[in-house]
Amino acid sequence: MGRVARDVSHALRENMVVIPYAQSEGEPNQRENMTSFLKSIDILWADLYPSSTYALNLRDELGLTCPAILFAGGAMPKGAEAMLFPWQPLLRPYDGILFSCKADQDIWRQLTEWSKLKEWVIPLSIDEQIFYPRIVDEQMDIRNKFGIPVHSPLLIFVGRLNIQKNVHALLNILSSVSEEIPNVHLCIIGEEDDIVLGEFKVRNTNYKEWLQQKADELGLTQRVRFVGPRRHSKQTQPAKEASLRQGYV
Template sequence: MRIAIVSHYMPPHTGGVEQVAALLARTYADAGHEVSWIACATPLPPGEATEEGVRFVRIADANVLERRFAMPFPLIGLGGWRTVARAVAGADVAHVHDCLYATSIAATRQRTPYIVTQHVAMVSFGGGLIDPLLATAYRTAGRDVLRRARHVAFVSENVRDWFTQHVAPDLRASLIPNAVDTSLFHVASDAERTAAREAFGIPRDAVVVLFAGRLVPKKNVRALVDALGHTDAHLFVVGDGPERDALAALGHRVTHVPRIPHARMPEAFAAADAFALPSTGEGLPLSLIEALASGLPCVVSDDPAFAGLAACDAVIRTPLAQLSSALVDALAMPASRRVTSRAWAEARYGLARFRDAYLALLAEAAR
């Protein structure tokens, strides 16, 4: 099959959607399909390239909403719209990531059959006029994209339930959680841990909490910094964004690496003793399941997005007001919890199930 993958961004722009799309691009190419991936170019210039059997089409965009308001909604012009349209029209089937991006809407205006992976429910951007406008957009343009899809794959129960209740209750849909390559993300040896800390400049004997993600308000980085201020732990941050100034409060007890290739993320997890993601409005964050596969105890917020992890002994769900004590508890977990964390990831987020589910959906959609 000729498969067109359409997303808002692609690497080196950082984000979970980009990494899931990258995993699918490799999966489809490895299965012998002809794969094109179309997305906005930020932070690279527009252009085309072919790497490892995948054709990358980077289109010109205006990234003002992310730059000014931390809203990852790149804007495209007529030329970008036409580029998306041509690429999708030349495919047998398209795989669209999320329903409300400009690239998604452009892709789904063609006659090519498509499926959608919906990664997130509605995220609040501080209230005011933005939130009701966004909700209206989901109930109009987003609903249209989802209803015309041959199939919609939701990454978590929370995302599925939000769309069922607020957008469209009658979609052709299923639940396909994100996946992680458990051969790459694994419980680190002592030697790997020491080497990783040396590579990132982290004190060898520190107790380390890792945060990986964009430094934007919904991730609650300021709350994490405040909570760690009541402990002796060292914060290791992989990611960047407008909230980076909050890190200064920890002084020498923070190591900040704004961006690394995703191929080095196993090394980042190897350097940590625990993982923290006290965010809201998530789908199924790739960084979280990578942390679980790496055998790390995890601390997350009590946001409904994380309700599905309640049965995992290696995950602590906590209100932000109790974040500090939750981090202390996570760091005190026995080594046996690493086995629990790893086993949870292997049982639920393996590549084989993920690959087979999506290849079957695409084959059915292309008929």
């Protein structure tokens, strides 16, 4: 989950102690280590992907009472299949599910006839050391650095360069917008990853290269800037604590 996991983890630390658990399935002493971990925490934080199954199964098998908060993340548009099918017997009325937007909650309510899980909608957190209003001089410096004309309207995409994000559709939108606003530019911020779109059996191989080719075919090469990931120069938290995708709280 990359950036999202780091920012959510950082936000959680404002009000609680976060203890990551990142041991891979099948490693020596997995059951012993997970049992010790589950007995030491007050709340189990898990995502809706299959990697969370082991912890939920073990919680049930050991009869532990720590509630689970399930982070919907990007699983709702994909049907939350891991949760709705294998997990139903493992969930309890005092567990909860956290959505990052109302749209995801609406999907959940369409997928389920009834649910006793507690529900929360909390927008994704951001790192204010990176994302904050710039003064005019800083804005001009950034535009100059990436060759963006000073007075051109600027559209910005921030996220993983992955076919899951449908960035190619954004290029089609830019093409249409440019017919009305000829000097519009698009800045694409983020790094390419290798996460597949399993539901459609699509890999993310060479996605950035394909986007660049598509921009060229649409005559948008001079209007699109791929600036890569933007990270703060200071590491706000240890790397080993950054991932919630393979761990729990």
